[in-house]
Amino acid sequence: MKIEKRWIISFLIISAAAIAGLFWPEAVETPEILSQFGKTEDIVPADVAWLLTASCLVLLMTPGLSFFYGGMVGKKNVISTMLQSFICLGVVTLLWVIVGFSLAFGDPIGFHIDGRFYSVVGNPFSFAFMDHVGVLPHLKMASTIPFMLFALFQMKFAIITPAIITGSFAERVRFISYLFFICLFTLLIYAPLCHSVWHPNGILGTYFGVKDFAGGTVVHMSAGFAALAGVLVLGKRKNSSHIPTNIPFVLLGTGMLWFGWFGFNAGSALAANGTAAMAFATTTTASAAAMLTWIFFERLNGRKVSALGACVGAVVGLVAITPAAGYVTVPQSIFFGFITAIVSNLVLNAKAMKKIDDTLDVFACHGVGGIMGMILTAIFAQGENASLLHGGWNVFAHHMMALLLVSAFTFFGSIILFRITNAIIPLRVSEASEQLGLDISQHDESLDPNRHVPMTILDLAK
Incomplete structure (x- = not known):
């Protein structure tokens, strides 16, 4: 059997990573590094227990996504579609341990504006192979839980983000090309965006004041615009019409996503406290409102109530509330689900979207859901001068500027990465394979x- 060079190279890369990990020199704990960490006594057991649980819940979302997507595609592509989500558990985990976490949360690299330092990415060597990431809490990023637990919790977010993208180009992408792309996306799009929003010195979080409680910008907008870029680069399927193979799979996947989303949102409080409880509540009410709005809106437009529609609506609500989960009230979260479901449904059924063949409507659900969540967060977030309704005109304006910046960065950056991938390994399978x-x-x-x-x-x- 002839083995293609690309697979030999891939095996050599993973082998090199394994050997490098074995012989990676032990990190030197200098006084400067030690000053960043607290003491064992600073750890709050309840916070540790909740974040361990939340990390497990977020991990469950990726298998849930595989069922959600797998049930929607044609019978000939169920396994491949599910595997494209599931494989992220392997690929992104190793990337995150080796260099991804360091790029996202390592020592800030950036520039000064008006005498204050703002960063756009982390030093790739700060926490390479989890150097200096141990059982002590980090004073600035996670002051009551072990820094290792914070790194693992954030890893689950990094895993599901490229998995979300796969629904857009399902049924036509070459598997080895996809693996190469998600490596590039994680390191060059996700990690810098994650750093810019969530690192204490990140430019989007500090200079622009972007409020993203659990990843509406970092996860869903980045995945949505990358999905749109992928659709445009890969082109339409030869036969773009298909009947979903297994609606019960979609229902199961939705249930797993909804269940895991409590860890996604409530876990982002990084503590077992009132903010986590509020995020838990707003998450489920927004999803419930969006699910019902979606099916009723479908009926008003002459389409029958469907299980598929109920599932899509529920996920749209979860996406919409993600950036605001800990910043808004329960009644406001109902409005988040309601209005985002209508906007997302209109985009999904727009003629322009039908022309580009986004297989599982990733941009209409995650991209539009993330955009709506960011806008609504800038309008409703609680606190003095925290949003438009609370006197924060500058906050709202900065959010809109950041929205345009993030959209451009993720969309055009992803187009470049797709084209680089395609130049090295063709993205599309042959017509016979399809x-x-x-x-x-x-x-x-x-x-x-x-x-x-x-x-x-x-x-x-x-």
Whole structure:
């Protein structure tokens, strides 16, 4: 059997990473580094217990997403679609440990504005291979839990973000090309954006004052615009019409996502406190409002109430409330779900969106949901001068500027990364592979265990 060079190179890279980890020199704890950390006595056991639980909940969201997406695609592409989400658990985990966490939360690299320092990315060597990341709490980032727990909690966010993108180009992307792209995306789009919003010196969080409680900007807007970029670069499927294979899969995936989202949002309080409880409440009410709004709005437009619509609506509500979960009241969260469901539904059914073939409507749900969440957060967030309704005109204006900046960065940055990937390894499978289905052509697996495909057809489809 002939093995392609790209797979040999991929194996050599993972081998090199494993060996590098084995022989990575022990970190030297200098006084400057030690000054960043607290003491064991600063750790709050209740916070540790909640963040361990929240991290598990967020991890569950990625398998949930795989069921959510897998049930929506055609029968020939269920396994490949689910694997594209699931594989992020492996790829992004190693990237995060080796250099991703350091890029996102390492020593700030940036510039001065009016005498104050603002950063755009972390030093890749600060926490490489989890150097200096241990059981002591970090005074500025997570002062009551071990820094290692903070790193692992943030890792789950990094894992699900590229997985969200996959729904846009489902049924036509080459698996090895996708693996290469998510590595580039995680390191060059996600990590800098994460640093800019959530690091204490990050330019979007400090200079622009962007409020993103749990990832509406960092996760959903970045994934939504990257999805739109991927659709435009890869082009339409040869046959863009398909019947969802397994609606019960979609229902199961939605339930897992909703359940895990409590860790996603309430866990972002980084403590077992009242803010976490409020984020828990606003998360579920926004999703409930969006789900009901979606199905009623569908009926008003002459479409039948569907299980698929209820699931999509619920997820849209979860996306919308994410940036504001700890900043708004429960009644306001209902409005978040209501208005975002209507806007997202209108975008999803717009003629322009039908022309570009976003397979599972990722941009209309996550991109638009993230945009609406960011705008509504800038309007409703509680606190003095915290938002438009509380006298924060500058805050609102800065949010809108940041929205444009993030949209441009993630969209055009992703287009560049897709084109780089395509120049190295073609992104699209062949027409024969697409017709055969990615389950067989990419993975030699099928939902039908009795299905046999002659080797000549498989070779043709590569």
